[in-house]
Amino acid sequence: MTAKIAYGDVEVGTELPAQTFPVTRATLVQYAGASGDFNPIHWNEKFAREVGLPDVIAHGMFTMAEAIRVVTDWVGDPGAVVEYGVRFTKPVIVPNDDKGATIEVSAKVAAVLDDNRVRVDLLAKSGDQKVLGMSRAVVQLA
Amino acid sequence: MALDQSFVGRSYPPTDPYEVGREKIREFAEAVGDTNPAYADTEAAKALGHPDVIAPPTFVFAITFKAAGQVIEDPQLGLDYSRVVHGDQKFAYTRPVRAGDRLTVTSTIEAIKSMAGNDILDIRGEVHDEAGEHVVTAWTKLVARAAETAAEGA
Numbered sequence A: 001m002t003a004k005i006a007y008g009d010v011e012v013g014t015e016l017p018a019q020t021f022p023v024t025r026a027t028l029v030q031y032a033g034a035s036g037d038f039n040p041i042h043w044n045e046k047f048a049r050e051v052g053l054p055d056v057i058a059h060g061m062f063t064m065a066e067a068i069r070v071v072t073d074w075v076g077d078p079g080a081v082v083e084y085g086v087r088f089t090k091p092v093i094v095p096n097d098d099k100g101a102t103i104e105v106s107a108k109v110a111a112v113l114d115d116n117r118v119r120v121d122l123l124a125k126s127g128d129q130k131v132l133g134m135s136r137a138v139v140q141l142a
Numbered sequence B: 001m002a003l004d005q006s007f008v009g010r011s012y013p014p015t016d017p018y019e020v021g022r023e024k025i026r027e028f029a030e031a032v033g034d035t036n037p038a039y040a041d042t043e044a045a046k047a048l049g050h051p052d053v054i055a056p057p058t059f060v061f062a063i064t065f066k067a068a069g070q071v072i073e074d075p076q077l078g079l080d081y082s083r084v085v086h087g088d089q090k091f092a093y094t095r096p097v098r099a100g101d102r103l104t105v106t107s108t109i110e111a112i113k114s115m116a117g118n119d120i121l122d123i124r125g126e127v128h129d130e131a132g133e134h135v136v137t138a139w140t141k142l143v144a145r146a147a148e149t150a151a152e153g154a
Helices: A025-035 A045-050 A060-067 A069-075 B022-031 B042-047 B061-072
Strands: A015-023 A081-088 A101-112 A117-126 A129-140 B084-093 B102-115 B118-128 B134-144
Touching: A015 A025, A015 A060, A015 A069, A025 A060, A025 B022, A060 A069, A060 A081, A060 A101, A060 A117, A060 A129, A060 B084, A069 A081, A069 A101, A069 A117, A069 A129, A081 A117, B061 B084, B061 B102, B061 B118, B061 B134
Parallel strands: none
Antiparallel strands: A015 A101, A081 A129, A081 B084, A101 A117, A117 A129, B084 B134, B102 B118, B118 B134
16 A cells, blocks of 8 residues: 555645546447446437436446546556545536536545544535535555 | 344345446446546556555445345345435545455445435445455445335436
């Protein structure tokens, strides 16, 4: 376990580099295959609309996987993530065009804990909607 | 119809072992566009102190959610899965999942609540390796929406 960020170099409010992640229908099909979640609301527009959704939506777990990359890219070692939890507040709606949607993720250190650990709070938005709530990770720093 | 509270605390038998494959990890990392070398390059993973390539933090959900199927499909519980959306997800890791792990999951119903006609089910999945050591705990909150409202959410 080798984090590239030192515990002594961060304080409450330290911002992690924000990132924007693209998501298209092709992304969702690829994620469905890799994760084994073939729920048609994530790739079948007709089905999604029939169950009352505005369009195909991204897997919540896909959004969760993208958001933590802001933390794992910052800390270097993905094994440094000790805890990670989110609430799925709004869906990421993915239109069938060449652009799809984007997930914008920002994060900052919200608490300094014992044992060289910090709590990072994440904010994930798509368009002007907050798509993850209570999104938090505990990270083991060097 | 509210779910039966007597199911709170019920544990299901451990799943058969899931063997974590190196190529499956690579496939998952590619699907989320993550190029961290710890997911694909054994030497890079070793340089970080891991014995082999590790999986991205949310990879294990595929295993724990499949295990939660024991709960979701328990005919005695009677959850209407067509109305279920994923509410919350949390993981607490003792160590990362890595290639070669043979993982079993023990699912337990941690809580059942009923709010405004919605059934809210909290399932805890304890993931252990072949040696019986704890790897990660996954908490999954499922919300079965009241019949008159259409499904939306994650």
